[in-house]
Amino acid sequence: MTATPGSGISRRGAIGTAATVAAVGWSAGSVTGWAAPSKNGRPEGLHEWMVRAAALRWRRMPGDWKDGPFLGNGLLGVQVYRGATANSVKVMVSHSHVQDQRPQWRAPYGFSRLPIGHFDLTLAGEVTGIDWTLDLWDAELRGTVTTTRGSIRFSMLVHNARTALLISTRPSVGEQEAAWSFTWMSATSPRTKDKPADYTGNPDPTVGSAGDTGYVQQPLIAGGGWTTAWRERRVGSGRLLAAHIVYRFPGELSRTTELAVAEVARTLSADPDDLVREHRDWWHRFYRRSLLSVPDKRIQDFYWIQLYKAACATRAGGPSMSEWGPWYPETGGSWTAVWWNLNVQIATWLIQGSNHLELDSVTSTFKDFEEYLPLSVPPEYRDGQTYALAHPSDWKLRPGAKTVGIPGTSTKTDNNGNLIWAMHNVWLSYRHTMDVSIVRDVLFPILVKAVNFYDHFLHEGGDGKLHLPLTRSPEWADAEDCVYDLSLLRWGCATLLDCLRILRTNHPRAVRWREILQRLVDYPRDSTGVMIGAGKPLTESHRHFSHMLWLYPLHELSWDRPADREVIRTTFDHWVKDRGLWAGYSYAAASSMASLTERPDEALDFLTFFTGGNTINNAWMTPNTMYVEGGNLATESPLTAAQSVLDMAVQSHGGVVRVFPSVSRRWPDVSVQGLRTQGAFLVDADRSGGRTRWVRVRSQAGAPLVLQHGIDGAVDVRDEHGRRLRYRETAIGRIEVPLARGETAVVLRRGTHADLGPRDVPAVGDSKPWGLPD
Numbered sequence: 001m002t003a004t005p006g007s008g009i010s011r012r013g014a015i016g017t018a019a020t021v022a023a024v025g026w027s028a029g030s031v032t033g034w035a036a037p038s039k040n041g042r043p044e045g046l047h048e049w050m051v052r053a054a055a056l057r058w059r060r061m062p063g064d065w066k067d068g069p070f071l072g073n074g075l076l077g078v079q080v081y082r083g084a085t086a087n088s089v090k091v092m093v094s095h096s097h098v099q100d101q102r103p104q105w106r107a108p109y110g111f112s113r114l115p116i117g118h119f120d121l122t123l124a125g126e127v128t129g130i131d132w133t134l135d136l137w138d139a140e141l142r143g144t145v146t147t148t149r150g151s152i153r154f155s156m157l158v159h160n161a162r163t164a165l166l167i168s169t170r171p172s173v174g175e176q177e178a179a180w181s182f183t184w185m186s187a188t189s190p191r192t193k194d195k196p197a198d199y200t201g202n203p204d205p206t207v208g209s210a211g212d213t214g215y216v217q218q219p220l221i222a223g224g225g226w227t228t229a230w231r232e233r234r235v236g237s238g239r240l241l242a243a244h245i246v247y248r249f250p251g252e253l254s255r256t257t258e259l260a261v262a263e264v265a266r267t268l269s270a271d272p273d274d275l276v277r278e279h280r281d282w283w284h285r286f287y288r289r290s291l292l293s294v295p296d297k298r299i300q301d302f303y304w305i306q307l308y309k310a311a312c313a314t315r316a317g318g319p320s321m322s323e324w325g326p327w328y329p330e331t332g333g334s335w336t337a338v339w340w341n342l343n344v345q346i347a348t349w350l351i352q353g354s355n356h357l358e359l360d361s362v363t364s365t366f367k368d369f370e371e372y373l374p375l376s377v378p379p380e381y382r383d384g385q386t387y388a389l390a391h392p393s394d395w396k397l398r399p400g401a402k403t404v405g406i407p408g409t410s411t412k413t414d415n416n417g418n419l420i421w422a423m424h425n426v427w428l429s430y431r432h433t434m435d436v437s438i439v440r441d442v443l444f445p446i447l448v449k450a451v452n453f454y455d456h457f458l459h460e461g462g463d464g465k466l467h468l469p470l471t472r473s474p475e476w477a478d479a480e481d482c483v484y485d486l487s488l489l490r491w492g493c494a495t496l497l498d499c500l501r502i503l504r505t506n507h508p509r510a511v512r513w514r515e516i517l518q519r520l521v522d523y524p525r526d527s528t529g530v531m532i533g534a535g536k537p538l539t540e541s542h543r544h545f546s547h548m549l550w551l552y553p554l555h556e557l558s559w560d561r562p563a564d565r566e567v568i569r570t571t572f573d574h575w576v577k578d579r580g581l582w583a584g585y586s587y588a589a590a591s592s593m594a595s596l597t598e599r600p601d602e603a604l605d606f607l608t609f610f611t612g613g614n615t616i617n618n619a620w621m622t623p624n625t626m627y628v629e630g631g632n633l634a635t636e637s638p639l640t641a642a643q644s645v646l647d648m649a650v651q652s653h654g655g656v657v658r659v660f661p662s663v664s665r666r667w668p669d670v671s672v673q674g675l676r677t678q679g680a681f682l683v684d685a686d687r688s689g690g691r692t693r694w695v696r697v698r699s700q701a702g703a704p705l706v707l708q709h710g711i712d713g714a715v716d717v718r719d720e721h722g723r724r725l726r727y728r729e730t731a732i733g734r735i736e737v738p739l740a741r742g743e744t745a746v747v748l749r750r751g752t753h754a755d756l757g758p759r760d761v762p763a764v765g766d767s768k769p770w771g772l773p774d
Helices: 008-023 046-053 253-269 272-287 297-313 343-347 361-376 418-433 436-455 483-503 510-519 562-577 584-596 600-611 636-649
Strands: 056-058 070-072 076-082 088-095 117-122 127-135 140-147 151-158 165-171 179-184 206-210 213-219 225-235 238-248 291-293 471-473 477-479 619-621 627-629 632-634 657-659 670-677 681-688 691-699 705-708 715-718 728-731 734-737 744-749
Touching: 046 272, 046 291, 046 297, 070 151, 070 297, 076 151, 088 165, 088 238, 117 165, 165 272, 179 213, 179 225, 206 253, 213 253, 225 253, 238 253, 272 297, 291 297, 291 636, 297 600, 297 636, 343 418, 343 584, 343 636, 361 418, 361 436, 418 436, 418 483, 436 483, 436 510, 471 483, 483 510, 562 584, 584 600, 584 619, 584 636, 600 636, 619 636, 627 636, 636 670, 657 681, 657 691, 691 705, 705 744, 715 734
Parallel strands: 657 705
Antiparallel strands: 056 127, 070 076, 076 088, 088 117, 117 179, 127 140, 140 151, 151 165, 165 238, 206 213, 213 225, 225 238, 291 670, 471 477, 619 627, 627 632, 670 681, 681 691, 691 744, 705 734, 715 744, 728 734
16 A cells, blocks of 8 residues: 655645544443544545545634535534534524425425524634634534633534434533523425515424424424424533434424434434444445545545535435535525436436446436336326426436427527437446346436327428427527537437347337437537527637537537547637636536547646636635535535546546546646446556556456556556466557456556555645645
């Protein structure tokens, strides 16, 4: 193992302090706390070393969600920051299930996420300083609050399995009177745009107690509701607060309260050490599934934080990721539901390549809630064979009083492609696992009906081609033959035919899918490349890359094909020329596209501009790696920037696994382990001094392996026991290797040997921790 704390004094200080803070965990056997995470606070392996090194730090009190610590388990979200008074700290709680249930309005109101409230720690003295560490490895926030009267040490987590908030505190002399209270917030949508004239908030809650357990019982006008329940155990100077939120719709609210109170009792009856051991074990397994190390330790830490954030925000079988994740911005905002016109899709790209399919809530959402897709189809076209997906929806895919509209009419929207784009994410999950059940049970049956939606509106033009009427390219302009829609339709038909081959079956509409592929109009082009649509060139800055999906992420046109290069280059260069109206995700997408087109230094420039906290129009990434856009909380841009890092390290589109395809000269060393690719391969590789040293590929499905290994000169290809493997060189640096399921190929420069373990590569330059470390 190589453990290089590669950002100088600031990084060593951060790691050392993280270990020290970890060591203040209470002794084993306490009923108000839990034991320290590891012996002497020392990391026990490379993954632990790197993830603990990525800890976020606070030496200044954060002001709100934009710079505070955050915790979560895919359902319960927590944010910590300054309280309303100088002697208080606020712990904001929220839950992905907590929403309204009034479908007579569009989802931003009818199914709006609703605020719950916050726990407030009121101290005897005014806060004079803090020292907090968000330890990603254990998914715990630990630290000290110092006041004019004393101090209080704490450790806080959202329990992974129990969906419980646990806060252990130890006040010093002078702060023994520190106390928790709960403040509820009005169960009203914070959105103000397009508010229905008859909209009213939900009634005020009932505040009560059941023995020593306090609760707030919040009813909904539509029925059901939720209860927040909590109790603090005190023994000596130790205290342990446990809180649960239970949401039910429909359901009798008194029963919901009984369940919430019982959950608190169940949690407090357990041994805290056992609870926390279970919690930590899940997170430790999570991080050990893969590894990525780069010389820019600020970017490396950012990458690990995005994995943590993604696991806080969503899980397979749970709600799909809303714009806010499980968190609720106390400052309010407009994005109160689930946005499917880009946001969910790009926010979840990183889960496949990072080998974290346990976070694939997109596939499970469509498997569980397919029944609601007809609700997005205009009533005139609800024939039982047509699906669509209007945005926003709730996490069950219900749009409320909205459909995708009818192309070619005044009701048209930019929603037509949402469903097919979401199916591309499902396709990626299939390709990265080769699990045929994903195709059989989710992708194919839904994609058939999604393509049918477009087929209702295809018409033959005077050129004999099939055309689309007026639709809208997301966030830019109306256009006939809109490229956004054409590219998704073309991908949909081609993928349906692929599905038939995978499932070894046929379908009565296969002839029509082939006809669409043969006759669908080409993408409109001019001197600037591919246009927005017919007669509609891109004439100003465009933050949404809707007219370029054929390049990324669909990979219909490929840099590997020389005939495609000119249109790719021209279109990309024209798009990036004017960035005046870009958003954060525009830079992430541009970085990934630059990586596809052999521009590694530009790819890194796009990435670091965004992660550097630069203001982009009305948006920026915050010190805690959240993202602000027009005052709104959003999660998608930083998460898709983590995919940009993966695109530099490994790509696997077009049936080729490419290792280190876009690594800048500024990153002489890179190490990866366990990155997942299409074809269900796991890739380990090492780059040193600007040259790829070795590559190891493990096959989980026996799919054909075509490997662009990037090693200079002749290579040796052996199995994991050192025996030579058959391979065929198909181009310079590209080989075909027949691997059965479970087999491994190791590729090295001929005549060399190497330590095939991952490493934390040396740093280039200094960096400081994320958060507010100074």
